[in-house]
Amino acid sequence: MLRALYARLALALGLLLLRLLTRRTRHLGRTMEAFRASDFTRLTGAAPERPAAGDEIDRLEATFRAMAERITDQIQALTEQDRLCRDLVAQVSHDLRTPLASLRGYLETLRMKDGQLAASERVEYLDIALRHSLRLSRLVEDLFELIKLDARDVRPYLEPVSLGELAQDVVQKLDLTARRKGVHLRLAGDRAVPFVRADTGLIEPVLENLIGNAIQHTPADGEIRVTTRVTGPSVTVEVADTGRGIPAEVLPRIFDDFFQAPSNRADDRHAGLGLAIAKRILDIHESRLTVASSEEAGSRFSFALPVWTGGHSETAAQADEPTR
C-alpha cells in the first residue's frame, strides 16, 4: 500500500520536474510558431528577463532571436527596395511616354499631311520631333548612369586632378549658354589649387549639372560664381548663384531621383536626375554635396575632394585594400 503511494508520488514528482524542464522549450516553440504565423515579419514576446542559465536552451533561443531579427530586417529592406523599384518604373514609364507620344504624333502628322504642309511647318515639326528624340536619349543615358551607380558598377579611377582647370573647362563650355540668358558666369578663388584625388570623367558631369542648374535658375543680369579654394586637406568647389533660390520646404528633397521643384515641372527638357546622379558620384568619392539656399540670396552648392598626396593612380577598390 505504502509502496504504491511512494511510486505515485515519485511519478508525480518526475512529471513535475519534466514539465519544469520543458517549459522553456515549449515557450521557445510557441515564439517560433508565432514568428512563422506572422509570415516571418514579427518576432513576438520579449527576450526572457530571468537570469540566463547559459545552457543549450538559452543558446538556442539567443541564436533564434538573432536569426529572426536578421530575417525581419532583410524582409523590410527587400519590401522597401521593391517599393522604390516600382516607383522608379512608374516614373520612368511616365517620363518616357510623354516625349514618345509627342514624337510619334509629329512623325505621323508629317507622314499623313506630307503634301499639304508648308516648308516652314515641315521644318518646325521635324525640329520638335528631333528635340523629343534628344530628350529621350538623354533620359535613357541618365537612367543608365543612375542604375550603374546604384549597382556599384562604377569604380572611380582615382588620379591627380586639377579642379581649377576642370572648373575652367566647364565654365568655358557653358559660357555661351549663360551669355544667351544674359547671366554672368565667373571663375573665382585660387585657380592654382593643388591636385585632388578624383575621377575626372565622373566629376566633370557633376560640375556641368551644378553650373547648368545655376544658369537655368538665374534670371538675366544675375551672377554665377564658381570658386575653387583650399580648405584644410581638401579642395572645395562652390557654385553660387544669385537666382531665385530653392524654397525651404523642398530643399531636403532636391537630391531625390526625379525630384523637381513644382515650378520646374513644366520644363520638359529636364528630368530631375542631375543632382541624384551628382550625389551618387560624390558618394563613391566619399564626399558630400551640400547646399544652402534662400529665396533672397540664391543657391550655393559645394563639395570637397582630398588633396592628392602622391602614389600611383588607382581605382577606389584598390584604394580601399589594406596596405601590406
Ligand SMILES: Nc1ncnc2c1ncn2[C@@H]1O[C@H](COP(=O)(O)OP(=O)(O)OP(=O)(O)O)[C@@H](O)[C@H]1O
Ligand atoms: N541652382 C538652383 N537654383 C534653384 N533651384 C535649383 C537649383 N539647382 C537645383 N534646383 C532645383 O532642384 C531640382 C533638381 O535638380 P536636378 O539637377 O536634379 O534636376 P533638373 O535640373 O530639373 O533635371 P536634370 O538635371 O535631370 O536635367 C531642380 O528641378 C530645381 O527645382
Ligand SMILES: [Mg+2]
Ligand atoms: Mg539639373
